[in-house]
Amino acid sequence: MTLDDLTKTSGEWLRGNGPESDIVMCSRIRLARNLAEFPFTNRSSRAEKGEIESHFKSALAASRLEMDYFDVNVLPPLDRQFLVERQIISSELAKGEGPRGVAISPHENAAIMVNEEDHLRIQYMLSGFRLHEVWDEINNIDDQLEENLAFAYNPSLGYLTACPTNVGTGIRVGVMLHLPGLVQDKSIDKVFRALQKINLAVRGLYGEGSQAFGDFYQISNQQTLGKSEPELIRILTDVVPQVLLYERQARQRLVTERRQHLHDQVSRAYGVLKTAQTISSEETMLLLSSVRMGINLGLIDDVSIATVNELFIQTQPAFLQKIRGSELDVEDRNVARATYLRSRLANGRMAPEP
Amino acid sequence: MICQRCKNEASVHLTERVGGKRKEIHLCSACAKKSGLGLPESPPNLALDAVVQDLILTHVGELVGELAELACPECGIKYMEFRAGGRLGCPQDYRIFGRGLLPVIQRVHGATRHVGKVARQRPGAIHRLRLRSQLRDAIAREDYEEAARLRDQLRLKDIHA
Ligand SMILES: [Zn+2]
Ligand SMILES: [Zn+2]
Numbered sequence: 001m002t003l004d005d006l007t008k009t010s011g012e013w014l015r016g017n018g019p020e021s022d023i024v025m026c027s028r029i030r031l032a033r034n035l036a037e038f039p040f041t042n043r044s045s046r047a048e049k050g051e052i053e054s055h056f057k058s059a060l061a062a063s064r065l066e067m068d069y070f071d072v073n074v075l076p077p078l079d080r081q082f083l084v085e086r087q088i089i090s091s092e093l094a095k096g097e098g099p100r101g102v103a104i105s106p107h108e109n110a111a112i113m114v115n116e117e118d119h120l121r122i123q124y125m126l127s128g129f130r131l132h133e134v135w136d137e138i139n140n141i142d143d144q145l146e147e148n149l150a151f152a153y154n155p156s157l158g159y160l161t162a163c164p165t166n167v168g169t170g171i172r173v174g175v176m177l178h179l180p181g182l183v184q185d186k187s188i189d190k191v192f193r194a195l196q197k198i199n200l201a202v203r204g205l206y207g208e209g210s211q212a213f214g215d216f217y218q219i220s221n222q223q224t225l226g227k228s229e230p231e232l233i234r235i236l237t238d239v240v241p242q243v244l245l246y247e248r249q250a251r252q253r254l255v256t257e258r259r260q261h262l263h264d265q266v267s268r269a270y271g272v273l274k275t276a277q278t279i280s281s282e283e284t285m286l287l288l289s290s291v292r293m294g295i296n297l298g299l300i301d302d303v304s305i306a307t308v309n310e311l312f313i314q315t316q317p318a319f320l321q322k323i324r325g326s327e328l329d330v331e332d333r334n335v336a337r338a339t340y341l342r343s344r345l346a347n348g349r350m351a352p353e354p
Numbered sequence: 355m356i357c358q359r360c361k362n363e364a365s366v367h368l369t370e371r372v373g374g375k376r377k378e379i380h381l382c383s384a385c386a387k388k389s390g391l392g393l394p395e396s397p398p399n400l401a402l403d404a405v406v407q408d409l410i411l412t413h414v415g416e417l418v419g420e421l422a423e424l425a426c427p428e429c430g431i432k433y434m435e436f437r438a439g440g441r442l443g444c445p446q447d448y449r450i451f452g453r454g455l456l457p458v459i460q461r462v463h464g465a466t467r468h469v470g471k472v473a474r475q476r477p478g479a480i481h482r483l484r485l486r487s488q489l490r491d492a493i494a495r496e497d498y499e500e501a502a503r504l505r506d507q508l509r510l511k512d513i514h515a
Contacts, residue, residue: 228470
């Protein structure tokens with residue numbers, strides 16, 4: 001597998017199937033692990049980082065895991081950005097220095113970053129609300145790597161991590177939710193405050209510090225110590241259905257109280273995406289979000305959720321430049337984005353008024 | 355004032371005394387929260403000065419003295435460097451800085467004991483961490499004979515790892 005192959009496929013987690021996939025884009029778990037015999041990444045020498053990388057590569061080769069390793073250190077900046085857009089690596093890894101990389105499974109469900117803040121950051125993603133399955137998968141990956149790696153661990157504090165905020169289980173259990181109803185309803189802040197009270201973190205699609213766009217939000221645990229992995233997962237599986245209920249109620253209110261306005265908004269969004277000659281990334285996200293909700297409410301019936309999910313990723317700058325095979329400035333990207341959207345959404349028609 | 359860790363506006367300002375010298379820390383609320391220095395979830399009308407005073411007492415007061423001087427023999431990181439940067443240097447730091455870290459851990463997680471997945475016992479790993487730190491020292495003082503000897507020892511153990 002090469003990075004160029006990835007431009008022709010899309011991650012399994014974008015398929016738009018699985019339970020509650022109208023709202024739950026994907027379920028994701030991340031585990032932080034470190035090798036006991038090395039200093040943490042920020043204190044490791046270049047040579048030690050190289051050794052950490054080769055220890056990992058031999059453990060991966062000895063396992064039954066089918067993953068390809070990419071040396072991020074030698075990737076051009078555009079390819080690094082491409083991996084960030086696909087949610088495979090963090091921008092911290094992209095911007096880092098020295099030996100580092102990522103192992104990726106064929107359908108992009110699994111990714112293991114090497115020499116990020118921790119030596120290993122294992123992540124597993126599935127579309128829909130399937131945290132238990134995700135846990136089984138990632139737990140298995142962790143077990144297989146541990147066959148040949150000595151992880152930093154002590155019985156009273158658990159897995160030891162570079163930042164004490166991840167110590168213990170080293171687990172981050174998250175779901176990515178599409179919440180356009182709560183955003184339009186202006187009740188989203190209320191929901192977030194309630195989640196923060198029970199120590200859940202809310203982040204925008206591109207993670208910490210960035211503005212949420214496309215009405216996507218990730219909800220995840222913050223505390224990693226003092227509760228077992230299944231207990232931490234249970235907090236999410238208990239709370240998320242409540243958020244889904246609020247989102248469905250908000251959408252229902254939009255449908256019953258503002259049907260014409262809603263249908264107009266969705267139709268215009270779809271129309272612009274299908275016909276624009278130049279369009280910014282921000283506007284694209286906003287409009288795709290409307291279209292995605294329109295599909296789920298039965299207002300649009302000739303484009304699939306999977307296509308819209310993919311477009312959120314495939315209208316990002318690095319993807320557009322990779323399929324063009326050249327670097328593009330902002331203006332050129334806006335034109336390339338519009339062209340790509342028109343080609344993907346061609347032949348569409350609006351659903352008849354019920 | 356700009357956050358020392360990112361480019362956001364700093365909202366948490368702390369002064370710590372390290373061995374008689376004053377050291378100022380400026381962080382945005384997100385970075386402060388990350389390093390366990392964030393403002394507690396408190397009623398918003400609580401005077402900020404009181405909150406900061408409380409933070410200094412709980413987090414800095416106790417540190418003046420031995421903890422502030424403490425450095426890890428394995429990776430060399432000083433406790434105050436961890437406090438400024440928010441990242442530890444090696445797995446042994448949890449033991450070496452335990453007294454300073456446990457209150458932070460309690461505050462962040464509401465717990466200080468792991469109850470989740472149990473890792474395999476690998477008793478040799480700590481010894482190898484020590485060998486590696488000796489290797490770093492040997493290279494630093496250009497003692498290449500000793501460095502070669504340590505490398506051989508590490509290689510030997512690789513086979514049995
Ligand atoms: Zn900051
Ligand atoms: Zn250390």
